[in-house]
Amino acid sequence: MTLRTSLEVGGMGHSIKRKEDPRFIRGRGTYVDDVVLPGMLWLDIVRSPHAHAKIVKIDSAKALAVPGVLAVITGQDLAKYNLHWMPTLMSDTQMVLPVEKVMYQAQEVAGVLATSRYAAADGAAVVEVEYEPLPVVVDPKKALEPGAPILRTDKKDKKDNHIWHWEWGDRAATDRAFAEAAVTVKEDIYIPRIHVASIETCGCIAHFDKALDKLTVWMTTQAPHAIRTVFALVAGHVGLAEHKIRIIAPDIGGGFGGKVPIYPGYVIAVAASVLTGKPVKWIEDRMENLQADSFARDYHISAELAAAKDGRLTALRIKTLADHGYTDAAANPSKFPAGLFHVCTGSYDLKAAHVEVDGVYTNKPPGGIAYRCSFRVTEAVHTIERMVDIMAHQLGVDPAEFRMKNFIQPEQFPYKSALGWEYDSGNYGAALQKAMDMIGYADLRREQADKRARGELMGIGISSFTEIVGAGPSKHFDILGLKMFDSCEIRIHPTGKAIARFGTKSQGQGHETTYAQILAEELGIPAADIQVEEGDTDTAPYGLGTYASRSTPVAGAAAAMAARKIQDKARKIAAHLLEVAEADLEWEPGKFSVKGAPGKSKTIQDIAFAAYTNHPQGMEAGLEAVSYYDPPNLTYPFGSYICVVDIDKGTGEVKVRRFVAIDDCGNIINPMIVEGQIHGGLTMGFAPALFEEISYDEVGNIQGGSFIDYLVPTAVETPKWETGNTCTPSPHHPLGAKGVGESATVGAPAAIANAVVDALWHLGVRHVDIPITPPKVWKLLRERGVTE
């Protein structure tokens, strides 16, 4: 990409330093828990020790006797206002507080309102709840067996634990391709429950001001406008109208998808504030965060892949059980129940595919949010990348060579996949070749052969993923009917400085910097002179928020479009000032010049001043614009990752020795920030590959519900990432850019899993489920007599 602006202007392609950093490095950020309002009360939550139990009685007497405790709020209290249940995005229902029974361990049972953080916790500790335990359903396969206890007894006529069945693709063509295939491989792949575990947990301060009749909520949310509308729709009957609701998302300490949903704690805090007229703060602790907030994944996948005799892939067939916990509360705005899982044909030119997914209820918390990925894309990528590797090994072909042969080729773009997606652009072979060159692939294969001869276990794994981000075109996406556009509003001040507001919300991605760079690119106003604001629904234009790597594809595009509207008006003003026709003007970032008379020009700053002081007769004053951008398609970033692992035969420990990541996200706004996103994404791919898992014992006790046993990697375990890129611009995005925040999380786990299996294939190991922990590997080695 060629640079069109100087470093001082700081348009696209410049690694300018971040505008948000000066406050963060001084400890001067404002996160939700930093906000304190006069007279503020504290909310703490009583949670269930049982995974499934009837609530016989809630006795608040002891709690109310604790000094400072003002009230205990139960489901019965909320039921008076019909706020004890709330709808989910997936047309299911979720309890705010239970009236009859609890459905998972750590479920909210009651709220305790007090004058201090400590008093609220003291009160919550002594609320006495009498439970009558009910049979627990943990395994989604058993949940579907006849005679399994029926969990959703609140739903009249519900006679089983099956939520929905969804299938996509041409079943007959796929079955035919399998019947004709020379080789087929089949594997069961489980992608376990994990949790985003942003270092800041979730929380809010709800303040219903009776004098103003207005609710203001400071909230850890990635989607403030959508939250406002949902509040208005759900609580309209108690008098919360949308113009009287203000959502403020201040600095957010990491989101990754976990701060998209509306959790019961937010609703209880709002209800408590409306009832008391006082500000109410609720901040969850880490264990509440891990145990009750939205999980990701939990897909039980059975996949089959078919190939012709010459090794050309022909068809993919997948059946999946999706464990949704007790309700389908997936933060999935697509029109498909399994999100974008049907991008599972990946980077390969498959002619037929068929996918079936069944959603199941179990006694686990709801969720099904993304863990730094677009709605089930990681599940899709992990499946296809594992299966392609298994096929390559089965055929005895090098996995790199096998991928090269089966990739969708550059000239096939735009490419319509067998499952209906239209990939915008790609050059998969170039990315893989670059990764191979960078890591020294051939040498590594020689080293591996030598080591194997000596009995040492070394593996090389590849993942050549295709992402699908930037939700999204309104034909595929909506939130309660709201189309998934995003927005930018720009105002240029008379002195040529600007403010721009967006409908998205950064959680660390650096929007204040990168959006300013887009505007600098389009207008030539230095990025330093442009203030970017997001997260306050009273001031920002309506937008759907930041998740699914959509900020650059959607709001970034809106920024370019709004800037171009400003440029159009600026041209008229420049023509007026220079006394020439508009057609006689030439634009370069920052100024209009008269064609053939380069000395005759007006800068954008001159034009901004004139917009308020000397604009043409009949033209409105000012220089501002707003754009709501509904993308025509998703963007399809991609990449190739190669990972080298060494396995300790004594302990089963997998050590990632090297990891090379080549990413392609089209044109890059700020290379420094993009590389940072890749580093972070890789680490959040590495984590579930080797460490992170939330599981449950047979009675529904959570395992992995604190940082003691939910293993977020430290700097010691985390590999020294080696990164690079290729650049294949998106043809439909006004800047040629694609999303990038999640690519690495989507692509990395398969590279690691493939490397482990590559190290063990000669021992007869075909597959290992993530997380690939030392005990898992040690058991495999012991069963094969490799270790004692």
Place this chain on the structure above:
Amino acid sequence: MRVQLSINGEKHEADVEPRLLLVHLIRDVLRLTGTHIGCDTTHCGACAVILDGRAVKSCTVFAVQARGKEIMTVEGLEQDGKLHPLQEGFMAEHGLQCGYCTPGMLMTSYAFLQKNPTPTDDDVRRGISGNLCRCTGYVNIVKAVQYAAAKIRQGGAA
């Protein structure tokens, strides 16, 4: 109980419950909100502060245990309008994204560089292993700490 202590060179006095955690004294009572809370089990390090020269996780120290002691928080790093080399390093090397773990990372790194002014990259990784970051993948944090180490060795402020 009365607690007198010094934070960033300024004397403070407060009447606290014996069970009050130091992090809550710093954040909720004294309103220095740069120090953050990220877990309940002393794993994440977002609450790290310097207590008499040592980095401690202030969620695991009672306020009363800090009686009469010198504490330094992230707000104390900048001196006379001049950023500490670690603050400069985190900005220059893109060592932060959401900024939530950053104050703890800065304070842990501060104590670490006092003990080990010429670390290897692996030393830095071990030195910050009590602090979790979910955004950066640590690569640039290591570079940021090395930036500061080099600058301090060249005679920048310590």
